[in-house]
Amino acid sequence: MVTFFVFCFFSKIMTERLLIKALSGGKNTKIITLNGKKITKMPSALGKLPGLKTLALQNNLIPKVCPELCNLTQLTTLNLGNNLLEEVPEEMKYLVSLKNLHLAGNRICRFAPGACDGLQNLILLNLNNNHLTQLPQEVNRLKSLTHMSINFNQLASIPRELCFLKNLSELQLNYNELKCIPEEIKFLKKLQKLLLARNNIGVLPKELCDLKKLRILDIAGNIIRIFPSGFQDLKLREFYCEGNPLFLQWPEIAKQQENVWSLQEITSRFVINHPAENNPFLMDAMEWYPEIRRIISQRKTCAVCGQYFITTWLECVQFVPPPKAWKISKNLQLVPVRALVCSYKCFTQRDPNLFGIARV
Ligand SMILES: [Zn+2]
Incomplete structure (x- = not known):
């Protein structure tokens, strides 16, 4: 001391x-x-x-x-x-x-x-x-x-x-x-x-x-x-990206076969997939109802048909080879990337590399 x-x-x-x-x-x-x-x-x-x-x-x-x-x-x-x-x-x-x-x-x-x-x-x-x-x-x-x-x-x-x-x-x-x-x-x-x-x-x-x-x-x-x-x-x-529970195996394919959409979803899909300038009624509605603009801003794009939608019908995963320029973690063969699909119809027409994610 x-x-x-x-x-x-x-x-x-x-x-x-x-x-x-x-x-x-x-x-x-x-x-x-x-x-x-x-x-x-x-x-x-x-x-x-x-x-x-x-x-x-x-x-x-x-x-x-x-x-x-x-x-x-x-x-x-x-x-x-x-x-x-x-x-x-x-x-x-x-x-x-x-x-x-x-x-x-x-x-x-x-x-x-x-x-x-x-x-x-x-x-x-x-x-x-x-x-x-x-x-x-x-x-x-x-x-x-x-x-x-x-x-x-x-x-x-x-x-x-x-x-x-x-x-x-x-x-x-x-x-x-x-x-x-x-x-x-x-x-x-x-x-x-x-x-x-x-x-x-x-x-x-x-x-x-x-x-x-x-x-x-x-x-x-x-x-x-x-x-x-x-x-x-x-x-x-x-x-x-090592040490993450990445999707590495093909997930189960979802069995869901019906499209059940709310009235809002049906209307929204119609609105966002039809150019508003062709429809003065829609132009007015967008001006008066900011809520519509908010909904439209959250639109997503279908990975199969390219159309817009609001409520995801099915979340899918696509396995993409990492770009050659990336220096990556050794264990990573394919990058699992999120893809969204708008309907059962599109799901049945999907690319074979697109897999539905089974919800637990
Ligand atoms: Zn679609």
Whole structure:
């Protein structure tokens, strides 16, 4: 015990010496590195270095940041990885020049209110190995963010606001507890790398297929059985999907033989399959009843006849060879892709590669 205190005492002196040395450089000091010094309190003298660009304090024992951090308005890189922080501190909002923020390996379970407010220049945010269960809607203020890494947390969902970070090119969410991905994912037009391994995702939204820039997708270790239609058209280079209960064998063919549609389904099919401009009555109806527009926007396309419909008659699976350009998980011979069929008539005329999914 005594040895420990003596050690702490000397390490504190060393830290102060290093800071004094830095301070002697005055306002011109650009970089401070105090990694692995067993620092328990962030030195308040940092506030006297407003010109500081890089501050590295990883592998210490810091439980919270010092208020003087607010003065470091020229800081571009802050590394507080492997400390004892419990939140993304509010003081971050004053770091208006910050580009890289490393907070991995702390005990962070929340963002302080306003923490994201001033981080408009942040490019990289690393929050791996923390205790986050959710992200605040305010993440949408991180307008310049291109790389976000939140592996090994306990996120149960991601806010749709995250999908409005239009510069995001890399999103890492491996080893969380995600059950689904918001359909707004389609707004991440620059996304190239999406890592979702080891979560509890059962269904991928069809909007994922809108990500034209996506090149690397990892969904290994989820509970996915089938991919959305159009999935095979993604221009992936790497695709990892091992450890999912994918449809690998031919499912049973459904025995259902009758079409039983509601009046709404019959009317909707008529409306959406007949060009509205030929029918002034329908044009009027669409103008006066927004409900009709909403129903029409949810239309689906039959995989056999190509006609639109609202209520799926039968969900099918189609087995598609993965595109040659994809580097894929070894066990994947065929990609099971969802296909919807409008009627029994179409089902009997289907391609032999289309199989009905038996409902358990
Ligand atoms: Zn059809």
